[in-house]
Amino acid sequence: MGAPPNPSYWVLTTPETDYPALAGEMDVDVCVIGAGIAGLTAATLLKREGKTVAVVEGKRIVRGATGYTTAKITSGHGAIYGDLEDNFGADGARIYAESNEAALARVAQFVEEDGIDCDFERKANFVFAESQDEVPKLKKEVDAAKRAGLDVALTSETSLPFDVAGAVRLENQAQFHPRKYLLALAATIPGDGSHVFERTIAQDVKGTTVRASGGTVRAKDVIVATHLPFEDSGLFFTKAHVHRSYAVAAPIDASAAPDGMFINSGTPTRSIRTIPDGDRLLLQVGGEGHKIGDEEDPAQRYRTLEEYLGEHWPQAGPVEYRWSTQDYMSVDRVPYIGRLRRTSGHVLTATGFSKWGMTGGTLAAMLLSDGILGRANPWADLYEAKRIKPKASFKRFVSGNVSAGKHFVADRLRSDDVDIESLGPGDGAIVRKGAHKRAVYRDETGALHALSPVCQHLYCHVIWNPAEQSWDCPCHGSRYSGDGQVIQGPTVKPLKRLDLT
Ligand SMILES: Cc1cc2nc3c(=O)[nH]c(=O)nc-3n(C[C@H](O)[C@H](O)[C@H](O)COP(=O)(O)OP(=O)(O)OC[C@H]3O[C@@H](n4cnc5c(N)ncnc54)[C@H](O)[C@@H]3O)c2cc1C
Ligand code: FES
Numbered sequence: 001m002g003a004p005p006n007p008s009y010w011v012l013t014t015p016e017t018d019y020p021a022l023a024g025e026m027d028v029d030v031c032v033i034g035a036g037i038a039g040l041t042a043a044t045l046l047k048r049e050g051k052t053v054a055v056v057e058g059k060r061i062v063r064g065a066t067g068y069t070t071a072k073i074t075s076g077h078g079a080i081y082g083d084l085e086d087n088f089g090a091d092g093a094r095i096y097a098e099s100n101e102a103a104l105a106r107v108a109q110f111v112e113e114d115g116i117d118c119d120f121e122r123k124a125n126f127v128f129a130e131s132q133d134e135v136p137k138l139k140k141e142v143d144a145a146k147r148a149g150l151d152v153a154l155t156s157e158t159s160l161p162f163d164v165a166g167a168v169r170l171e172n173q174a175q176f177h178p179r180k181y182l183l184a185l186a187a188t189i190p191g192d193g194s195h196v197f198e199r200t201i202a203q204d205v206k207g208t209t210v211r212a213s214g215g216t217v218r219a220k221d222v223i224v225a226t227h228l229p230f231e232d233s234g235l236f237f238t239k240a241h242v243h244r245s246y247a248v249a250a251p252i253d254a255s256a257a258p259d260g261m262f263i264n265s266g267t268p269t270r271s272i273r274t275i276p277d278g279d280r281l282l283l284q285v286g287g288e289g290h291k292i293g294d295e296e297d298p299a300q301r302y303r304t305l306e307e308y309l310g311e312h313w314p315q316a317g318p319v320e321y322r323w324s325t326q327d328y329m330s331v332d333r334v335p336y337i338g339r340l341r342r343t344s345g346h347v348l349t350a351t352g353f354s355k356w357g358m359t360g361g362t363l364a365a366m367l368l369s370d371g372i373l374g375r376a377n378p379w380a381d382l383y384e385a386k387r388i389k390p391k392a393s394f395k396r397f398v399s400g401n402v403s404a405g406k407h408f409v410a411d412r413l414r415s416d417d418v419d420i421e422s423l424g425p426g427d428g429a430i431v432r433k434g435a436h437k438r439a440v441y442r443d444e445t446g447a448l449h450a451l452s453p454v455c456q457h458l459y460c461h462v463i464w465n466p467a468e469q470s471w472d473c474p475c476h477g478s479r480y481s482g483d484g485q486v487i488q489g490p491t492v493k494p495l496k497r498l499d500l501t
Helices: 037-048 081-114 132-147 178-187 298-312 357-372 390-413
Strands: 024-027 030-033 053-056 121-129 152-155 166-175 195-197 202-206 209-212 215-218 221-224 240-252 261-264 270-277 280-291 321-330 336-339 347-351 428-433 436-442 448-451 463-465 470-472 479-481 486-488
Touching (some): 037 357, 081 178, 221 357, 240 298
Parallel strands (some): 024 215, 030 053, 030 221
Antiparallel strands (some): 209 215, 240 321, 336 347, 463 470, 470 479
């Protein structure tokens, strides 16, 4: 698997890992596929309960969405509790709050018990409105969040450098460095019959046997924690739709930095936090989310965030870090956690964290490990992966699938109007010659790579992303490096190589 070209602050400030690849056959209690926050937390919990586990990661651990996140650990997921009450009732909203608070507490407990140095800091979380029109929505949110048991208040006082019409303040939340935290957890997994494997791509799951590059893992239970399940007989790709967002970070004097974690309730989204960076502080601003394939100029997304940061915090230094990633949005804002297939209680999955996977991935791990350990969990019904909530889901279900369907057809007809010779190093384009299309990329050495544009997941056509120098699939979010290697699933196969002529 390849790597994205804009490494995140989290990736750049932590060591590269070097776990072995799987070689041969083995037996364990649980095989966990995917080493992001969901997979590594589940593996850690299960190992500590006496199970033997094998973590199977296609690239290096914590280099997927979790290595590129904003890393707020909060139950304040934008203005969500009003919607949850409407769609899942007051009990549903309460369980959502309770389970996310428990996930936050679980992270805090790991940090405390293991003495993990991961810049874990308690902060208040703010959901702010810039216009008076949004205030009624915030009032509804505060009432619903209070009924759900959260310690919230409506305020107009924040440490942001501009006035807000109102803000929901939620106490005692947290932020951290996700890779420092998870690399420390991962280091506790190998030994006593448990393993972490990197550069090992799972190819399929038959029963509870995982066939992967390099070998086979026979297990009693399997957790597919690959962000979107790569093995998707449950058709999760029809109800978890991919959305990409961007982040920039610049140094700032502590006296000018806001204290807290912030996200607006309107659009375009602006998500704000500070990052302790040794003896200095960075300010991170994220947002500019969009569906994959709907953006002509992704580099502009970074420029827009840089302008926002510079306009509101003129004291900040120049932007030093830029990164982006994507997450899967569930159709009713609640993650899917449970059985991958209706027919088996031993192949489990978690997806659709809707950009709140720090708590979502942790609570998924808690729920799935409870299931494997045979313990009843009172949150299981809310997150049930096979649920159907037509009222809450219909609009987003249709819009997500219409979008994928539109790309399946339209991207087959489209090609970029460029001459191959005009491609500079690091450029890519879809080039048509007669009836045939090729995804052509010129690498930094000047060599040309000709690939089939057909995504190896479900055969949509990829498009070139110049900001990330990747081939992105607009249907379900697979990403490939310029030379066609897999950066991100659900695909497990690279783009096919073609002859340039
Ligand atoms: C811009 C942005 C900002 C965000 N900010 C926040 C935030 O502030 N707070 C918050 O709570 N959430 C946030 N999120 C959401 C959060 O980052 C994600 O929900 C979470 O990281 C997903 O974790 P995961 O473990 O499911 O997936 P990942 O971290 O992507 O892990 C999946 C792993 O599976 C591996 N894999 C895939 N296929 C295979 C295969 N076939 N074989 C082996 N391995 C495979 C991948 O390589 C990857 O390492 C944000 C999301 C975005 C997009
Ligand atoms: S990711 Fe599903 S077709 Fe490409």
